[in-house]
Amino acid sequence: MTSDTRGAAGLSSSTAVATSSRSAALTSLLGIRLPLIQAPLAGVQGSRLAIEVSRAGGLGSLPAALLNAETLRSELTALRDMGLPYQVNFFAHTPPAPDDARETRWRERLAPYYAEFGIDPATIQPGAVRQPFTEAIADLVEPFRPPVVSFHFGLPSPALVERVKRWGAVVLSSATTVDEARWLEAHGVDAVIAQGWEAGGHRGHFLSHDLTLQPGTMALLPQVVDAVKVPVIAAGGIVNAAGIRAALALGAHAVQLGTAFLMCDEATTSQAHRQVLRQPDRHHTTLTNLMTGRPARGIVNRLMREVGALNDVAPEFPNASTALGPLRAKAEAAGSGDFSPLWSGQNFAGLREIGAAALVAELAWAFDRADGAE
Amino acid sequence: MTSDTRGAAGLSSSTAVATSSRSAALTSLLGIRLPLIQAPLAGVQGSRLAIEVSRAGGLGSLPAALLNAETLRSELTALRDMGLPYQVNFFAHTPPAPDDARETRWRERLAPYYAEFGIDPATIQPGAVRQPFTEAIADLVEPFRPPVVSFHFGLPSPALVERVKRWGAVVLSSATTVDEARWLEAHGVDAVIAQGWEAGGHRGHFLSHDLTLQPGTMALLPQVVDAVKVPVIAAGGIVNAAGIRAALALGAHAVQLGTAFLMCDEATTSQAHRQVLRQPDRHHTTLTNLMTGRPARGIVNRLMREVGALNDVAPEFPNASTALGPLRAKAEAAGSGDFSPLWSGQNFAGLREIGAAALVAELAWAFDRADGAE
Numbered sequence: 240m241t242s243d244t245r246g247a248a249g250l251s252s253s254t255a256v257a258t259s260s261r262s263a264a265l266t267s268l269l270g271i272r273l274p275l276i277q278a279p280l281a282g283v284q285g286s287r288l289a290i291e292v293s294r295a296g297g298l299g300s301l302p303a304a305l306l307n308a309e310t311l312r313s314e315l316t317a318l319r320d321m322g323l324p325y326q327v328n329f330f331a332h333t334p335p336a337p338d339d340a341r342e343t344r345w346r347e348r349l350a351p352y353y354a355e356f357g358i359d360p361a362t363i364q365p366g367a368v369r370q371p372f373t374e375a376i377a378d379l380v381e382p383f384r385p386p387v388v389s390f391h392f393g394l395p396s397p398a399l400v401e402r403v404k405r406w407g408a409v410v411l412s413s414a415t416t417v418d419e420a421r422w423l424e425a426h427g428v429d430a431v432i433a434q435g436w437e438a439g440g441h442r443g444h445f446l447s448h449d450l451t452l453q454p455g456t457m458a459l460l461p462q463v464v465d466a467v468k469v470p471v472i473a474a475g476g477i478v479n480a481a482g483i484r485a486a487l488a489l490g491a492h493a494v495q496l497g498t499a500f501l502m503c504d505e506a507t508t509s510q511a512h513r514q515v516l517r518q519p520d521r522h523h524t525t526l527t528n529l530m531t532g533r534p535a536r537g538i539v540n541r542l543m544r545e546v547g548a549l550n551d552v553a554p555e556f557p558n559a560s561t562a563l564g565p566l567r568a569k570a571e572a573a574g575s576g577d578f579s580p581l582w583s584g585q586n587f588a589g590l591r592e593i594g595a596a597a598l599v600a601e602l603a604w605a606f607d608r609a610d611g612a613e
Numbered sequence: 614m615t616s617d618t619r620g621a622a623g624l625s626s627s628t629a630v631a632t633s634s635r636s637a638a639l640t641s642l643l644g645i646r647l648p649l650i651q652a653p654l655a656g657v658q659g660s661r662l663a664i665e666v667s668r669a670g671g672l673g674s675l676p677a678a679l680l681n682a683e684t685l686r687s688e689l690t691a692l693r694d695m696g697l698p699y700q701v702n703f704f705a706h707t708p709p710a711p712d713d714a715r716e717t718r719w720r721e722r723l724a725p726y727y728a729e730f731g732i733d734p735a736t737i738q739p740g741a742v743r744q745p746f747t748e749a750i751a752d753l754v755e756p757f758r759p760p761v762v763s764f765h766f767g768l769p770s771p772a773l774v775e776r777v778k779r780w781g782a783v784v785l786s787s788a789t790t791v792d793e794a795r796w797l798e799a800h801g802v803d804a805v806i807a808q809g810w811e812a813g814g815h816r817g818h819f820l821s822h823d824l825t826l827q828p829g830t831m832a833l834l835p836q837v838v839d840a841v842k843v844p845v846i847a848a849g850g851i852v853n854a855a856g857i858r859a860a861l862a863l864g865a866h867a868v869q870l871g872t873a874f875l876m877c878d879e880a881t882t883s884q885a886h887r888q889v890l891r892q893p894d895r896h897h898t899t900l901t902n903l904m905t906g907r908p909a910r911g912i913v914n915r916l917m918r919e920v921g922a923l924n925d926v927a928p929e930f931p932n933a934s935t936a937l938g939p940l941r942a943k944a945e946a947a948g949s950g951d952f953s954p955l956w957s958g959q960n961f962a963g964l965r966e967i968g969a970a971a972l973v974a975e976l977a978w979a980f981d982r983a984d985g986a987e
Contacts, residue, residue, distance in 0.1 A: 417894070435809055437829040451899035451913075451922075455811040455829030457850030458861065458960035462893075465962065476831030481715075485831065485859035519836075520791070525825035548825070586832035588839065 245467075261476040262492040266411050266471035267429055269387060269493075270324040272296035274605055275483070276472060277595070278497030279328035279389065280440070280506070281305050281369075282580070288505040288595050293323040295599035300326040304369045308379055315383040326387035326411070327369075327380065329372035332533075333394045335555040337365075346562050348552045351543075352578070356569045363565060369531065369557035371395070377402055387411065393419075393445030394426055401427075413443030413474070415453040420463040420471075422446060432495055433463040435475025439498045439524065439584035441535040450526060450534060450549075457489065464490035466516065476586045480605035487606075496602075498584040503595040511576035515540075519588040530563065530580035532556035537588075541577035542566075636866040639804055639844035641865075642783050643761060646670035647977055649857070650846060651969070652871030652873035653702035653763065653913055654814070654880070655679050655743075655745075656954065661692040662879040662969050667697040672761065674700040677747040678743045682753055689757040692701040693705035700785070701754065703746035704906075705769045705819075709929040711739075720936050724925045725790060726916075726952070730943045737939060743931035744884040745769065751776055761785065766907075767793075767819030785846070787817030789827040794837040803885065806869055807837040810850025813872045814896065814907040814957035824900060824908060824923075831863065838864035850960045854979035858883075861980075870976070877969040885950035889914075904937065904954035906930035912961075915951035916940075 253593045266274050277292040279302035289299030301314055320324045346353075348358050353360050370376070372395045378433055380388075381402075388403045391412035404427065409584075413432040414420035415471055434443050435456025443451060453459070456475040464471045473491035477483060478499040484496045501508050503515055514536050526534040528547040533556035534549065542563075546552065553559040567579040592600050640648050643951050651666040653676035662675030674686055692699045720727075728733050744750065746769045747877075755776075755787045762777050763785035777784055778801065785808040788794035804968050809830025816827060828835070830849040840846045847865035851857060852873040860868045875882050875890055882890075889896055889912050900908040901922040907930035908923065911946040917959075922925065941951040965972050 272936065416897075435829060435831065437832045454830060454959035455809060456851055456959065457830040457856060458811045461853075461855055462962050476829055479835075481835055481863050482831060484862040488862055490856050519894055523790075523826055534749065585828035585831065586836065588836050606726040 249544050252564060257377065259578055261470040261517040265472075265492045268429060268470075269298055271298050273387070273599070273606060275327065275599065275602060275606075276300065276493060277500055278440075278474065279303075279326065279391075280430045280497055280582070281328075281481060281499065283508040283512070283582070284445040284506045285310075285502065286314040288500060288503060289318060289325055290321050290323075291350045291503075291505050291595035291601055292500075293321060293325050295596040296440060296603065298324055298326055300389070300597050303376075304330045304371075304566035311376075311379060315380065315385065318385070319383050324386045325596065326389050327385045328389045328391065329376070329395075330369055330392055330557075331390040331412070332369075332371050332392045332556055333365055335558065338554060338558075341535040341554045342562070345552055345554050348546060349562055349566065350466065352566050356566060358565045358569065363562055365558070365561055367557045368564075370562050372399060375431055381406060384408070388399070389413075389432070391443045392499055393443075394428070397426070410450050411472070412545040415442055415444040415459070416446065417459075417462050417466045419444065419446050420467050424467045424469050428469065430470040430472055431463060431467055431490070433491075435459045435473075436583040437476030437536075437589075438474050439536045440582040441531070441533055442526070444515065444534075448495075454465070456486070460486065460489045460491055464492075476584055478584070478586045478590065478604055482586070482607035483602060497582075498587050499590065500595060501587075502592045503534060503585065504593065505595050509576070509579065511571050511574055511579060512581050514574070515581055515584060516587055516590055524583050524585050524587070528556075528559065530551045530560060532559035535580065535582060536584060538576075538583050540579065540581055541575075614674030622809050628957065632693050635844040639846075639866045641674055642803060644898065645672050647686075647973070647980060649976060649980075650674065650700065650867060650869040651874055652814075652848060653677075653765075653868045654871055654956070655698065655702075655875065657886070657956070658880045659684075659881040660688040662695075662874060663692060663699055664695050665702065665877075665879050665969035666874075666973055667695060667699050667723060669970040670977065671973050672698055672700055674702055674763070676702050677750075678702070678704045678745075685750075685753060688825070689754065692759070692875060693757050698700070698760045700763050700850065701759045702763045702765065703750070703787070704743055704766055704931075705764040705767075706743075706745050706766045706930055708741055708745060709932065712928060716932065719926055719928050719933065722920060723936055723940065726940050728941060732939045732943065734936070737936055739935055741931045741939075742934050746773060748773065755780060758782070763806070764788075765815060765817045767817075768802070771800070781847070787848070787916050788837060789816055789818040790820070791833075791836050791840045793818065793820050794841050798841045802843065804844040804846055804866070805837060805841055805847040806848050807865075809836045809847075809849030810834045810849050811910075813910045813958040814956040814959075815907055816900070825894070830860070834860065834863045834865055838866075850958055852958070852960045852964065854976055856960070857976060857979035868880050873964065873972065873976075874969060876964040876966045876971060877900075877959075878967065879969050883950070883953065884954060885945050885946055885948055888948070889950055889955055890957060890961055892963055898959050898961070901928075901932065903927045904934060905935035909954065909956060910958060912950075912955035912957050914953065914955055917947045 281302035292299035472487035649671035655676035660678035847860035
């Protein structure tokens with residue numbers, strides 16, 4: 240960044256110094272060469288993608304919420320054995336009390352689809368697919384000493400956060416508003432992920448469920464940078480070098496890309512999902528609570544069109560997904576994403592179908608001469 | 614922009630050339646020194662603000678939709694006499710058929726407020742406050758030969774567009790989706806304004822009323838730049854030099870700022886509106902159709918909270934505003950914006966309370982060394 244002092248309207252020289260030192264602090268803290276984080280993409284990737292990203296100089300991430308104990312252990316083993324920094328990501332929600340009436344209502348709404356696909360809903364066991372971070376999971380994770388632990392939907396209990404920090408782990412979490420960024424800083428995160436409206440997958444909101452509170456990245460990011468003293472990681476709508484440079488211009492100290500990795504060779508993105516991502520002109524994204532019970536951004540599919548993307552008929556997070564499981568499986572087996580969470584950010588044109596390491600190498604040059612990253 | 618050719622992931626050298634030539638083409642077309650447009654802000658500014666912006670090297674704009682013939686003529690006279698480029702902006706909607714039932718329902722919903730303020734609703738004459746661009750208005754405007762004419766909500770009839778172009782005017786309009794950008798290019802606009810989710814005031818959508826189709830600026834802008842051959846003006850969430858540099862990094866050929874000018878000395882923004890804008894931490898924006906009948910982004914106020922910001926009880930655009938008029942007047946007289954359209958983009962922290970020319974001068978340095986603007 241220039242030391243030019245004319246910039247009273249947005250970039251003063253004091254801002255420049257602060258930005259620069261927070262950027263350096265963040266890459267040093269994360270132990271990475273490039274201030275580029277691969278967003279944890281629950282359901283469409285494991286350690287294989289993360290390892291490629293970390294080897295290329297970024298921060299690879301393992302989404303843990305959908306993994307059982309055995310898989311989590313083997314994935315963490317693979318990541319530890321790599322010998323490079325990585326991130327493991329957990330949800331920090333409070334599981335809801337069982338609500339039979341709501342589960343019944345949901346299954347009634349899905350009844351025509353069960354009939355269409357010849358599914359007997361009585362065979363579907365209720366229960367949560369996604370687990371929050373708990374003491375038991377901390378017991379499992381602790382021996383691996385993951386260098387970076389991130390949370391979505393706020394943070395777990397202060398005791399659990401303290402425990403993770405005692406391991407020496409860097410702690411991250413997402414903010415969808417300035418208020419959430421301030422809250423996370425006050426509760427001990429080492430850096431805040433500013434998640435803008437454009438971002439795919441679950442919104443990380445936790446202080447309010449009002450969806451209108453989350454601004455677009457262009458508005459949220461600079462306000463978060465101004466509001467907190469910890470480094471800020473930009474997320475939402477960033478898919479290429481141009482987006483990275485834009486985020487850095489807005490004061491980001493690092494960037495987090497998710498959608499950009501969905502088409503990578505190492506991602507386990509389904510064929511149905513990939514097929515839709517290849518047709519940006521024919522599809523658009525919106526927030527839906529149907530897939531899990533919490534609003535998340537995905538490409539509009541048949542279920543969302545017919546039920547309404549945001550509808551209280553879906554049980555609370557994470558229980559909505561259970562009743563959808565067999566529908567999703569049947570549809571995907573036929574190459575259709577009609578009942579699947581087709582997570583994607585709003586910017587999914589021109590996704591690269593290449594190896595993750597090659598993608599990171601291509602993105603790397605955005606940091607060479609960008610304002611704010613020096 | 615660098616001639617570096619490593620940037621397959623977003624900024625190739627061929628993109629660089631195209632960007633550069635479209636930028637130069639646009640400033641040349643508009644006759645301005647800085648690729649910076651002051652967004653037309655209907656209801657909160659007239660020629661005085663526009664003249665200051667044009668004198669400082671940007672493109673000042675006059676919003677015409679709320680002006681009667683006499684005022685429009687005197688404002689255009691002031692702008693013409695300035696001897697510099699300016700823009701005059703019109704709405705391109707089709708006025709709805711009268712709908713007494715809906716008007717009645719709206720007044721019934723507002724009845725408790727009329728009672729609270731001692732207003733007799735029988736005294737309120739129905740009718741539209743905002744006029745679309747018509748042959749009659751074209752007759753009035755033609756003698757002034759405005760150098761730039763822009764439209765919101767699409768374009769007027771092909772015959773009217775053709776007429777405006779015969780004057781030698783540059784024609785602009787706003788796109789909220791890639792589809793709308795392509796449509797506008799096919800229908801003869803000289804440049805497209807890519808209006809992202811963050812933008813304040815009326816969304817410019819015209820091909821669909823589905824609000825989820827409009828992406829954030831970070832996602833919309835680069836997709837529009839790729840989709841059309843005409844120059845692209847970025848709008849939505851840009852309030853300072855950092856935002857301008859981000860937009861240029863995303864491929865914008867010029868930027869349009871609205872909210873940034875709301876607190877300028879020359880704006881006629883009400884005291885109630887200014888007071889709310891000074892407290893970004895206490896307020897947020899959302900889309901509402903209550904104020905006019907079409908979704909527009911404004912700061913949440915009492916009417917929006919109590920009626921619901923998006924509610925079909927409000928008559929079609931532009932008729933919703935009529936029944937609100939006396940409520941708004943009474944509330945504003947008491948220093949309150951409870952019933953006023955408090956238009957603002959999502960990024961309204963740190964607005965500058967200075968003269969518009971000084972603001973433009975401060976913003977100008979963003980173009981000095983920015984990627985994409987060279």
